[in-house]
Amino acid sequence: MASPKAPDALDARILELLLEQPRTSVREYARILGVARGTLQARLDRLERDGVIRDEGPRLSFAALGHPVLAFVHIEVTQGHLVDVGDALAEIPEIIEAFSVTGGGDLLTRVVARDNGHLEDVIQRLIRLPGVVRTRTDVALRERVPYRARPLVESLRRSADRAG
Structure with a gap:
């Protein structure tokens, strides 16, 4: 089996947008990115198939759920x-x-x-x-760096932009 394709600049822009605005529609993402809805959907499908996007639902605060x-x-x-x-x-x-x-x-x-x-x-x-x-x-005494993916995705996009 071939390894998943490395994210290119558009993939990275899609991931940044998903992280920035997780509750926006595919149609709106396509409009913001200036790509066809079908193109965006195909990219999202591939990113999910490759395991880049994992549908885990919302991130919960366990402390707010009574488990601090x-x-x-x-x-x-x-x-x-x-x-x-x-x-x-x-x-x-x-x-x-x-x-x-x-x-x-x-x-x-x-x-x-x-x-x-x-x-x-x-x-x-x-x-x-x-x-x-x-x-x-x-x-753990205090969270110093909360869960985050955006800095890595931004770095991937910058690398893809330079290579592209």
Whole structure:
């Protein structure tokens, strides 16, 4: 299978616009960009097919949902149990992301909790999972750089403009 095509300048402009105005119609995006609606739709379809655009819905504030504590829990797993532990993590609602990693553990999870006691309860649940050897938890104190994609997309557009 061929690797996805690198975004060109128009792709980058489309992505910037999606990030800037996420609730605008395809027709309006096409008008703003000065391209035909069919062209824009074809580009959007390809970007989705290539996995560049992921339809995950709105970004939620877990703090506003009553879970202001954010922690990163590193999990060391017994050899041969990574898939089973990963599947078990998916059943714990407070785990909002989990990644296989190198370094000081096998998995890195992002966990939200109502308070420190709730976080401890979640960690105890993790420790009891079959295949979990140990955990190490880092509690986030303050968000310094919020989730963002725009600076990277702008950089891609500038590179594409120079190459184009």
